[in-house]
Amino acid sequence: MLNNNLLLLILIPLAISFLNIFLPTILRKILVFATLVVTSIITINLFNANNETFTLFSNTILSLDKMSYFALAGIQLLSFIILIFSLKGVENNIQKQFFALYPLTLAFSNGVILSEHSFSFLIFWGLSGLTLYLFNLLGKTKDTPKTAKKTFLIIGGSDAFLIMGLAIVWFLNPGNSWSLLSTNIPLVDGLSYTAFFLFLIASFSKAGGFPFHTWVPDYSKDSPVESVAFLPASLDKLLGIYLLARMVTTLFEIDILVNLIIVTLGAITIIIAAMMAMIQNNGRKLLGYSTISQVGYMIMGIGSGSILAFAGGLFHMINHTIYKSNLFLALGSVEKRTGTNELNKLGGLGKIMPFTFIMALIGTLSTSGVPPFNGFFSKWMIYQGIIEKTATLTVGYQIWMLICLILAIFGSALTLAVFIKFIHAIFLGKYQKKFAKIKRTPINQILATGLLSSLCIIFGIWAVKIPLNNFIIPALQDLGLSAPQFIGTYNPQLIILLFGLTFVTGMIIYLFTKKVKFDNNYLGGMDAEERFRILGTEFYNEVKNMKPLNTLYSWAEKKYFDIYDITTKFTNSTAKLLQQAHPGQLHLYLLYIVVGLLIFLLLI
Amino acid sequence: MKLEYLFFIFIFPGILFTSILGLIIGWVDRKVSARFTFRVGPPFLQNFNDFFKLLGKEATLIKNSIHSLFIAAPFVAFGTLSLLATMIGVTLFYGIGFGGDIFVIMYLMMIYSVMIVLGGASTGNIYSSIGAGREVKLLIGDELVFILVCLVPIIKSGYQLNLESIINFQASNGAFIGSASGILAFLLSIICIQAKMTMQPFDIPEAETEIVEGPLMEYSGPPLAFWKLNHFMMYVIFPFFLILIFLGGFNLTGLGILWFILKYVGIVVVMIIIKNTNPRIRTDTALNFFWKYASPIGLLAIILAILGV
Numbered sequence: 001m002l003n004n005n006l007l008l009l010i011l012i013p014l015a016i017s018f019l020n021i022f023l024p025t026i027l028r029k030i031l032v033f034a035t036l037v038v039t040s041i042i043t044i045n046l047f048n049a050n051n052e053t054f055t056l057f058s059n060t061i062l063s064l065d066k067m068s069y070f071a072l073a074g075i076q077l078l079s080f081i082i083l084i085f086s087l088k089g090v091e092n093n094i095q096k097q098f099f100a101l102y103p104l105t106l107a108f109s110n111g112v113i114l115s116e117h118s119f120s121f122l123i124f125w126g127l128s129g130l131t132l133y134l135f136n137l138l139g140k141t142k143d144t145p146k147t148a149k150k151t152f153l154i155i156g157g158s159d160a161f162l163i164m165g166l167a168i169v170w171f172l173n174p175g176n177s178w179s180l181l182s183t184n185i186p187l188v189d190g191l192s193y194t195a196f197f198l199f200l201i202a203s204f205s206k207a208g209g210f211p212f213h214t215w216v217p218d219y220s221k222d223s224p225v226e227s228v229a230f231l232p233a234s235l236d237k238l239l240g241i242y243l244l245a246r247m248v249t250t251l252f253e254i255d256i257l258v259n260l261i262i263v264t265l266g267a268i269t270i271i272i273a274a275m276m277a278m279i280q281n282n283g284r285k286l287l288g289y290s291t292i293s294q295v296g297y298m299i300m301g302i303g304s305g306s307i308l309a310f311a312g313g314l315f316h317m318i319n320h321t322i323y324k325s326n327l328f329l330a331l332g333s334v335e336k337r338t339g340t341n342e343l344n345k346l347g348g349l350g351k352i353m354p355f356t357f358i359m360a361l362i363g364t365l366s367t368s369g370v371p372p373f374n375g376f377f378s379k380w381m382i383y384q385g386i387i388e389k390t391a392t393l394t395v396g397y398q399i400w401m402l403i404c405l406i407l408a409i410f411g412s413a414l415t416l417a418v419f420i421k422f423i424h425a426i427f428l429g430k431y432q433k434k435f436a437k438i439k440r441t442p443i444n445q446i447l448a449t450g451l452l453s454s455l456c457i458i459f460g461i462w463a464v465k466i467p468l469n470n471f472i473i474p475a476l477q478d479l480g481l482s483a484p485q486f487i488g489t490y491n492p493q494l495i496i497l498l499f500g501l502t503f504v505t506g507m508i509i510y511l512f513t514k515k516v517k518f519d520n521n522y523l524g525g526m527d528a529e530e531r532f533r534i535l536g537t538e539f540y541n542e543v544k545n546m547k548p549l550n551t552l553y554s555w556a557e558k559k560y561f562d563i564y565d566i567t568t569k570f571t572n573s574t575a576k577l578l579q580q581a582h583p584g585q586l587h588l589y590l591l592y593i594v595v596g597l598l599i600f601l602l603l604i
Numbered sequence: 605m606k607l608e609y610l611f612f613i614f615i616f617p618g619i620l621f622t623s624i625l626g627l628i629i630g631w632v633d634r635k636v637s638a639r640f641t642f643r644v645g646p647p648f649l650q651n652f653n654d655f656f657k658l659l660g661k662e663a664t665l666i667k668n669s670i671h672s673l674f675i676a677a678p679f680v681a682f683g684t685l686s687l688l689a690t691m692i693g694v695t696l697f698y699g700i701g702f703g704g705d706i707f708v709i710m711y712l713m714m715i716y717s718v719m720i721v722l723g724g725a726s727t728g729n730i731y732s733s734i735g736a737g738r739e740v741k742l743l744i745g746d747e748l749v750f751i752l753v754c755l756v757p758i759i760k761s762g763y764q765l766n767l768e769s770i771i772n773f774q775a776s777n778g779a780f781i782g783s784a785s786g787i788l789a790f791l792l793s794i795i796c797i798q799a800k801m802t803m804q805p806f807d808i809p810e811a812e813t814e815i816v817e818g819p820l821m822e823y824s825g826p827p828l829a830f831w832k833l834n835h836f837m838m839y840v841i842f843p844f845f846l847i848l849i850f851l852g853g854f855n856l857t858g859l860g861i862l863w864f865i866l867k868y869v870g871i872v873v874v875m876i877i878i879k880n881t882n883p884r885i886r887t888d889t890a891l892n893f894f895w896k897y898a899s900p901i902g903l904l905a906i907i908l909a910i911l912g913v
Contacts, residue, residue, distance in 0.1 A: 348728060350670040357670075361722075370718065371704075371711055380707055384765065391763040398910050402759070403903075406751055409710075413747035416714060420721050420740045428736075430728035431668040488705030488765035495687060495703050498613045503683035505619065510679065510826045515662035521729050521822075534733030536725075542741060542888040546895075 004054045005042050006062040009072070009110045012038055013103035020100040028099035029087055035103050036083055039110070040076045043069075053116075060179065063116040066478035067249075067314075070471040071113045071242045074318050078234040078325060079106050085329050085448035086226045089336055094138040094224060101138075102230070105131040109235050113242060118166045118178040125162060125202075128239065129155035135227035136219055147222040150564050151215040158205035158212065165198030169251065180246065186253045196258065199247050207240025208232065209299050210269035213292040214562045217280075220288030225332035228284065233291055233328050234321035241298045241317045245310070248302060249479045256393070260400055262303025263386070267404035270296030270411035272561075277418040278540045279553060283331050283341040283426065287324070290367065290418055293411060294320045300408055301382035304401075308484040309385020311472050316378035318467065319459060323366040323375060326452035330360040333445045334426055337438045343425035344537045350427035352435055357427045359449035364423055366456040368416035372492040374459035379412060384487050417540065424536030430521075432530060461492045612702070617693025619686045626836035627651040633839070633876050640880040651836065655829050663825030670726040677723025678823070678830040684715045685837045692844050695767040696853050705765040709845070710754055713800065716834070717743045720809070723827075724819020735818020739802075739809040741887050745894035746799035746806075749792055752902030756780070756789035757849040759909040771853045779852030785908035790850045792902050794871065797842040798878055799890070801835070805882035806890060814884075843871040 016035045020028045046052060046064060054062035064072070083102065090098050108131060111124030132155060136148040170178060172185050172192055185192055205212040220228045248254055248262075270293050277289035298320065301313025333356045334349060335341045350357040366373035369380075383405060390401045459467055473483050521528040544553055559565040612618055630651045638645030665671050691709060694702040704712070720739050724732035758765060760780050761773040780786035799806040810818045820831055847853060847867050854864035885893070 350673065350726065351668060354670075365718070368714075368718075369711060370715055371708060376711060380711075383707055387758065387763050387765065395910055399907055402755065402906060402910070406748075406755065406903075406906075409707075409751045410748045412711075413714065413744050413751075416718065417740045417744045420718070420736070424721070424725050424733070424736065428670075428722070428725035428728075429733055430730075487763075488707060489701050490704045490708050494609075495708075498609065498690065498703070499683045499687050501610075501613060502619060502686040503679050505614075506679035506682045506830060507676075509659070510675065510830075513659045513826045515825065517662055517664055518667050519664050521666055521727065523730065528729065532730055533728070534730050534737070536733070536737070539737035539740060542891055543744075546888060546891060 004062075005046060005049070006052055006054045006064055006114050009039055009042055009114065010062075010107050013107035013110070017100055017102075017104040017107065020103065025095045025099065028096065032083060032099050032103050033087070035106070036076065036080045039106070040080060043073055043076045046072075054114075059117055061117045061120050062114040063181070064114060065181075065475075066471070067245065067475040068113045068242075070314065070318070070475050071238050072110065073471065074238050074321060075106070075109050075113065075235060078238075078321050079230070081448050081451050082226060082230045082234070082325060082329070084451070085229070085332070085445050087444050088442045089332070089445055090226055091140070091224065094140075097134075097138055098224065098226070101131055101134055101227075105135070105231065105235065109239060112239050116179055116181055118170065118180055121180055122159070122162060122166060125206075125239070126156070126159045128235075129159060129206075132219075132231050132236070135231060136223045138227065139223040141222045143218070144222045147215075147218040151219050154205055154212060154215045154564055158202045161198045162202035165195045165202065168192075168195035168198070181250050183251055184253050185251065187255060187258060192252070196247070196252050196254070199243070199251065200262075203240045203243040203247065204265075204299075205240075206236050206243070207298070208236070208292045208295050209240075210265055210272055210292075210296070211561070211563045213269065213273065213295070214564055216292050217276075217285045217288035220284040220291070220328075221282055225284070225328060225335060228288075229325040229328035229332070232288070233324040237291075237295065237298070237317055237321055241295070241302065241313070244299065245302050245314060248305075248310075249481075254305070256305065256397065259303055259305040259389075260397060260404075263300050263401065263404045266296045266298075266300030266303060267407040267411075268296070269293065269299060271407050271414070274411050274414035274418060275543075275549070276556060278414065278421070279544050281343050281537045283335070283343050283346075283422065284328075286343070286418065286422055287327055287331060290415060291320075291324050293415060294324065294367065296411065297379060297382055297408060300404065301378075301385060304382075304386050304389050306385035306389040307476065307481050308388055308486070309382045310481070311468070311476060311484045312378050312381025312385055314472050314475065315381060315463070315467060316375075318471075319366070319374040319378050319456075322452050322455050322459065323363045323373075326359060326363040326449055326456065327367065329445065329449050329452070330356050330363060331426075333441050333449070337441065338435060343422070344535045346426045347429040347533065347535060348427075348431040349435060351431055352438065353427075353441060355446045356441055356449065359446075359453045360427065361423060362453040362456050364419040366460070368419055369412040370416075371490075372457075372460045372496045374456050374463065377460055377463040377490070377492070379408075380488070380490055381484070381486075383409065385484075388487055421536050421539050424534075424539070429536060430528075430530060430533040432533075461496055463492065612694050613686065613690045617697055618690040621693070622686065622689040622837050622840045623833055626833070626838070626840045627655065629839040629872055630836040632872065633879075636873070636876050637880050655833060658824075658829035658832070659826050661825040663827055664822070666727045666729070666822055669728050673722055673726040674822075675827055677719040677726070678827045678834065681716050681719040681723075681834050682830050682837075684712055684719075685834055685841060688712055689837060689841050689844075692767070692841060692848060695771060696844055696848055697856070699768060699771065699853075701766050701768040706754055706758060706767060706770070706849070707765065709767075710750070714743065714747070716838075720819045723823075724821070727822040729822050731815040731821050732819050734815050735809045735811070735821070738811075738887055739819060742799055742802070742806060742808055742890060745891045746796045749894050749898045749902050750796045750800070752899060752906055753789045753793040753796060754849070756785055756905050756909045759906065760785065767848060771848060774852035779850065781850045781852075783909075784913045785905045786850055788901060788905040788908070790846065792898055792905070793846055793850070794874055794878075795898065797846070798875060799894075801838050801842065801875075803875065803879045805878070805885045807884050808887050808890060811884060839872065843868055843875075846871060 052064045108124050108128040115121035133152040208216040273289045273293035280286040298313045301309040366375040369376040386405045635645040691702050721736040725736040761770045
């Protein structure tokens with residue numbers, strides 16, 4: 001039993017996590033590092049594996065196909081890089097818990113990806129939500145307990161929906177098997193639709209799709225930054241979107257209307273989250289909202305019913321985990337040096353933290369989908385897929401689909417705006433003397449963000465060669481889909497080469513004509529003092545104050561759109577009604593009993 | 605990498621052609637603008653003189669600012685614009701695709717704004733930062749309309765994304781401007797371009813009288829020369845792009861050359877007239893205009909295009 005590779009991928013981190021409870025911090029770090037080396041080696045060895053399974057009592061519990069391999073490889077890669085960042089820099093008082101939880105999360109996430117049996121899937125899915133909650137409790141802001149509760153309720157609540165969904169799937173399944181693969185339930189009646197949407201709720205809660213996204217920004221603000229990069233920015237995206245991808249391919253056979261509903265939800269997610277991100281003044285919350293907005297693209301791509309967009313969605317999933325964890329980690333570096341993540345307290349750090357600035361800039365450009373970075377390639381695939389799908393639809397559906405596409409493309413302009421604010425507020429603007437003497441960023445943090453940034457570039461320029469040909473297209477073939485055909489053209493190598501040539505030409509002209517002198521900033525003929533500075537946080541006040549957005553924004557700030565808040569209020573008010581019926585007077589209770597008995601008799 | 609690619613990027617229709625034509629059209633702009641205000645206007649070679657003179661001046665860098673970014677920004681923008689000019693020009697003049705489709709072009713166009721922001725805000729000057737913020741606001745304003753406008757030719761060509769397919773489709777079925785949706789989209793696109801080039805009434809980010817050229821305020825010497833050159837190059841890139849997606853490209857034989865000049869000069873003159881007859885509007889007015897008035901019209905154009913009108 002212990003020679004099964006798939007089982008080892010779960011058992012090793014699990015064992016290390018329990019062992020870590022008793023060890024000193026330094027040993028914990030070494031062991032976690034060793035674990036990740038081992039799981040990565042196992043994963044690499046599984047690259048050519050066929051039909052690797054683990055059976056227990058003649059039930060297939062774990063199995064590996066190309067699609068789960070893709071997600072599995074993503075998990076190991078991201079866990080590894082984020083671990084490098086965490087080796088030096090995690091707050092001292094939470095280090096012990098952190099390095100016990102880290103392998104635990106890895107084990108459960110691997111478990112979710114590898115599970116074929118519904119039960120094991122459900123168990124690992126629930127447990128991975130639990131580690132999210134535990135990580136959240138390590139935060140040290142004053143809202144931490146509240147946020148942890150909210151996260152746990154949304155994620156845990158969605159598990160209940162998943163259980164119901166799985167039960168219905170079992171019921172509808174002709175063979176009544178518990179396998180999650182190749183059930184292919186057609187959406188024909190109310191029951192199958194219910195099952196589908198129950199699954200959708202689970203997947204959206206985990207990944208952060210509208211309207212179940214509200215835990216992500218709060219979690220981002222109130223948890224240790226490494227855990228934010230680790231879970232909501234990367235692993236939860238991989239898990240949630242993996243489930244969505246399974247749903248639309250092997251679990252259900254969906255029709256065009258469902259495609260359109262998912263695409264619409266994706267488009268709404270993109271726009272709402274980007275608009276919310278624009279007005280955030282906390283760096284972590286801004287990134288949290290932007291994370292949600294990027295989930296919209298994945299949802300759109302995967303739910304659109306076009307193979308090209310599906311591949312784009314999967315590619316965007318891995319790209320997003322790379323650049324968003326890069327950004328969170330870069331912000332983490334800033335936060336650990338300066339002690340704050342409030343954007344209006346930072347500024348002018350580009351000169352002081354040049355490496356972090358470059359990494360954050362690369363992350364920013366990738367997120368906004370600027371060519372030739374990786375974010376552009378996957379978005380471009382999704383757009384093409386949607387265009388391709390639109391061409392096959394009837395007129396009404398065409399308009400509907402195109403509006404979603406417009407919102408998605410516009411969303412990336414909004415994302416750019418969001419990140420201009422982010423970059424400006426932290427790194428650009430006036431140099432501040434108070435930051436002149438901050439400590440240097442540790443080498444491991446630069447290494448981690450540097451690795452992620454170089455992945456952004458490599459996946460952008462050699463997108464077809466590396467991720468698509470090796471991981472995504474085999475996954476599609478495994479699912480029985482044909483390899484996608486691009487309908488547009490984009491040649492990143494040529495573009496970057498020609499751009500490089502022209503850029504160098506310009507620089508040569510500059511170097512030949514260069515005469516430089518240095519001077520201070522002046523303002524109205526006088527030395528510009530430090531107090532005259534533009535923060536960057538006020539950039540979008542015009543948008544915030546615009547009708548009718550101002551009303552929407554104020555409602556959003558009052559949490560009218562927060563599903564958690566709505567449910568809590570509903571529960572509380574219902575509970576109040578019930579409370580009033582319980583005044584503690586005996587004769588009233590006797591009356592209830594008599595009335596209840598009468599009703600009971602009448603019904604009989 | 606073929607040798608002709610080098611010709612494309614460096615000589616025609618890339619850097620050399622675009623800069624020279626841009627500087628000449630820049631002269632037309634200055635001359636016409638001068639006539640609008642009853643001035644004489646500069647001599648023909650003024651823009652060339654300005655450019656070379658700025659190359660000879662010394663550049664002032666701000667102490668304690670990010671110098672590498674400050675210097676690199678105009679050159680990155682220059683590289684991107686040269687690339688765009690090549691991609692659009694090769695399709696227009698040779699009828700072949702080059703490097704990317706319409707989505708790639710739309711996204712590459714955003715890099716210019718990003719570089720304006722990064723270069724300007726790296727200095728720490730408050731006017732530059734204000735200008736940078738305004739540049740982004742203007743970008744998110746006009747980008748929505750620009751997306752709508754760019755989708756119209758995609759829809760009308762039967763969901764083709766490649767520039768050469770769009771132009772071939774127009775060659776066989778007539779230019780898109782000949783339809784209701786085409787006209788609407790074309791008119792909107794001219795306004796969009798006005799905003800993308802930050803010309804009046806959308807010179808909000810640079811607003812000389814108010815925030816002293818905004819992001820360009822601290823620039824001097826060769827980097828400034830390149831910013832100016834970039835601006836003039838856009839006088840070629842954007843009209844060519846419109847000609848490509850709406851006016852059916854050119855046919856450079858016989859009367860075609862006349863048509864080419866007419867189409868190009870026509871668009872530029874419309875832009876110059878708009879520039880000289882409108883005062884600068886406020887940022888919120890611009891956002892309101894683009895989001896509340898222009899976008900619904902753009903959506904109408906898309907719906908018309910889907911219906912085949």
